[in-house]
Amino acid sequence: xxxxxxxxxxxxxxxxxxKDVRSWIREGIISxxxxxxxxxxxxxxxxxxxxxxxxxxxxxxxxxxxHKPEGAVCSRxxxxxxxxEDFPARWVDRKPTFSSIGRLDKDTTGLLLLSDDxxxxxxxxxxxxxxxxxxxxxxxxxxxxDETTIFASGKLLLKEDDRPCLSAELQIHTxxxxxxxxxxxxxxxVRRMFAAVGNHVTAxxxxxxxxxxLAQTELAPGTYKTCTADALMTLICARxxx
Numbered sequence: 001x002x003x004x005x006x007x008x009x010x011x012x013x014x015x016x017x018x019k020d021v022r023s024w025i026r027e028g029i030i031s032x033x034x035x036x037x038x039x040x041x042x043x044x045x046x047x048x049x050x051x052x053x054x055x056x057x058x059x060x061x062x063x064x065x066x067h068k069p070e071g072a073v074c075s076r077x078x079x080x081x082x083x084x085e086d087f088p089a090r091w092v093d094r095k096p097t098f099s100s101i102g103r104l105d106k107d108t109t110g111l112l113l114l115s116d117d118x119x120x121x122x123x124x125x126x127x128x129x130x131x132x133x134x135x136x137x138x139x140x141x142x143x144x145x146d147e148t149t150i151f152a153s154g155k156l157l158l159k160e161d162d163r164p165c166l167s168a169e170l171q172i173h174t175x176x177x178x179x180x181x182x183x184x185x186x187x188x189x190v191r192r193m194f195a196a197v198g199n200h201v202t203a204x205x206x207x208x209x210x211x212x213x214l215a216q217t218e219l220a221p222g223t224y225k226t227c228t229a230d231a232l233m234t235l236i237c238a239r240x241x242x
Contacts, residue, residue: 014090
């Protein structure tokens with residue numbers, strides 16, 4: 001494990017700018033190996049450092065499973081309620097950037113993953129990984145009967161797209177309640193697919209990413225749990241390769 005400057009380490013974890021670290025050292029709230037820190041320039045490893053008597057916050061990477069609530073926006077700048085309001089404030093200032101892996105629009109709820117691991121982000125979003133995503137859909141109008149065939153055909157061309165959607169699986173629960181599993185991620189894809197067959201989505205929830213299921217997480221809307229990148233990939237990819 002490579003040692004680095006104390007102020008650089010704390011800044012990268014979102015604790016504050018380097019000037020803040022120097023001030024905290026003078027106040028005596030930072031310790032290294034149980035002893036009061038003496039210099040912002042001293043070389044340390046994350047496991048040596050405590051701030052106000054507490055170990056550093058996820059110093060070796062941050063990955064989160066989150067139940068996105070309705071009305072929250074997957075952005076740092078847009079107006080209104082932001083998903084980042086549900087996490088510790090310092091996480092927004094971490095480097096590398098802590099961000100969502102893909103997005104759900106403002107009115108869509110359900111499973112959302114976030115991480116500061118760019119490689120993990122790529123693995124989950126890359127079409128080459130073949131990670132399906134399933135959505136529970138509430139429709140304004142009853143199904144007309146041919147949606148399953150149309151969505152599975154691999155020939156549905158959405159407005160303003162230059163290539164048809166990949167084959168998608170529709171599971172019917174009631175005439176207005178369905179689940180749709182996608183194998184790609186296009187802008188507002190679920191809503192646009194149902195619009196293409198003359199219907200309108202009134203509620204949308206992402207229930208599954210690969211074999212990770214929202215209900216099994218037992219997360220209430222707006223809550224989250226942390227895990228390692230390796231553990232997350234195990235949850236997502238279990239049985240996919242079988």
